[in-house]
Amino acid sequence: MSTTHEGLPLRSLQVFEAAARCGGFTAAGEELGITQSGVSRQVSDLEATLGIPLFVRKGARLTVTPAGERLAGQLADTFARMWSAVAEARRSEQVVTISMLPSVATRWFAPRLGRFMASYPDIDLRITASRHLVDFSAEGVDAALRYSPMPSAGLEAVKLGTETVRPVCSPEYARALGLHAPDDLYRATLLYGDIPEDWSAWFAAAGCGQSPPTGPRLGDDGAILQAALDHQGVALGRSLLVADDIAAGRLVAPFPVSLQASHAYWFVRPNGHATSKAIEAVRLWLADQFGKAE
Structure with missing residues (x-):
C-alpha cells in the first residue's frame, strides 16, 4: 500500500476525505468505486493509526468529529493541489x-x-x-x-x-509582359532575395546569353513572394513555399527550368x-x- 511520509496510508486518507465530504460511507463508496464496507474498514484503519475518532457513530448515522473536520478540510486542499499538479504535468506533455x-x-x-x-x-x-x-x-x-x-x-x-527553385509571378504580370521564353525576363522586374540559388545561376541554367538585370532586393522570402503576388515582378520561388499559390492560380511558373536547392x-x-x-x-x-x- 502507498503511504505518506510518516507511514499514514494514503488510500485511507483519500477514503476518509470522501466520506467526510459526501456525508456517509455509502455515498463515498459510490464515488470511489468501492463497497460501503470497504470505506468503513479504511476509515477504521485510519482511526486506529491516528489514535483518534474521526466519526461519531450513532446507529446508521455518522457525524464528523471536530478533529475529523479539520483533517478533512486540510486533506481536501491537499488533494486538490495534488490533482492540479498531475493535470498540469499531463498538459505540459502535450x-x-x-x-x-x-x-x-x-x-x-x-x-x-x-x-x-x-x-x-x-x-x-x-x-x-x-x-x-x-x-x-x-x-x-x-x-x-x-x-x-x-x-x-x-x-x-x-x-x-x-525543393527546387524557379521563377514565379502573378498570371497578370506574365500576360502583361508576354513571358514566354527566358530571354523575356530582360524586360521584367526581377525580385532578389538571399537564397544561394540566385538569378545569375538560373539565367545560366536557362541558357541566357547575358547577366540578369538588377532589381530590388527584399531579403525575406515572404516579402518577395508577396511582391510577386501583387504583380510587382518575378521572384525565384522555392517550390515548397509557392506550391499552394501555384495550385490556386495566384502564381504561375512561366518556364520549366528549375534549380535544385542546395x-x-x-x-x-x-x-x-x-x-x-x-x-x-x-x-x-x-x-x-x-x-x-x-
Whole structure:
C-alpha cells in the first residue's frame, strides 16, 4: 500500500476525505468505486493509526468529529493541489513548441494548421517564427524546422525534404509582359532575395546569353513572394513555399527550368533531450506533409 511520509496510508486518507465530504460511507463508496464496507474498514484503519475518532457513530448515522473536520478540510486542499499538479504535468506533455523561418510559418505551415489540429486535437502546438538559430533551452523550444545544407553539430536531425527553385509571378504580370521564353525576363522586374540559388545561376541554367538585370532586393522570402503576388515582378520561388499559390492560380511558373536547392528541410532537436509522444507525433506529421509535397 502507498503511504505518506510518516507511514499514514494514503488510500485511507483519500477514503476518509470522501466520506467526510459526501456525508456517509455509502455515498463515498459510490464515488470511489468501492463497497460501503470497504470505506468503513479504511476509515477504521485510519482511526486506529491516528489514535483518534474521526466519526461519531450513532446507529446508521455518522457525524464528523471536530478533529475529523479539520483533517478533512486540510486533506481536501491537499488533494486538490495534488490533482492540479498531475493535470498540469499531463498538459505540459502535450505542449510542443517548434521554431521555423517566418516565410515557412506563413506560406507553408499556416495553411496546414487546420489539418494538424484535426489530426491531433489534444496537442497544444506553438510556433515561433524566427530567422535566428534558437537556443533550445533558453527559449523553451522543443524542436526546430531548419532550412540548411546540413544540420549543426550537437543536434538530432531528420531530413524532411528538399525543393527546387524557379521563377514565379502573378498570371497578370506574365500576360502583361508576354513571358514566354527566358530571354523575356530582360524586360521584367526581377525580385532578389538571399537564397544561394540566385538569378545569375538560373539565367545560366536557362541558357541566357547575358547577366540578369538588377532589381530590388527584399531579403525575406515572404516579402518577395508577396511582391510577386501583387504583380510587382518575378521572384525565384522555392517550390515548397509557392506550391499552394501555384495550385490556386495566384502564381504561375512561366518556364520549366528549375534549380535544385542546395538547402534541405530538417527536423532538429538537441542531442540527449527527452522526447515525448506529442513531439514524435509532430515530427511524423511534418514528415508526412513533406512527403505529400514531393
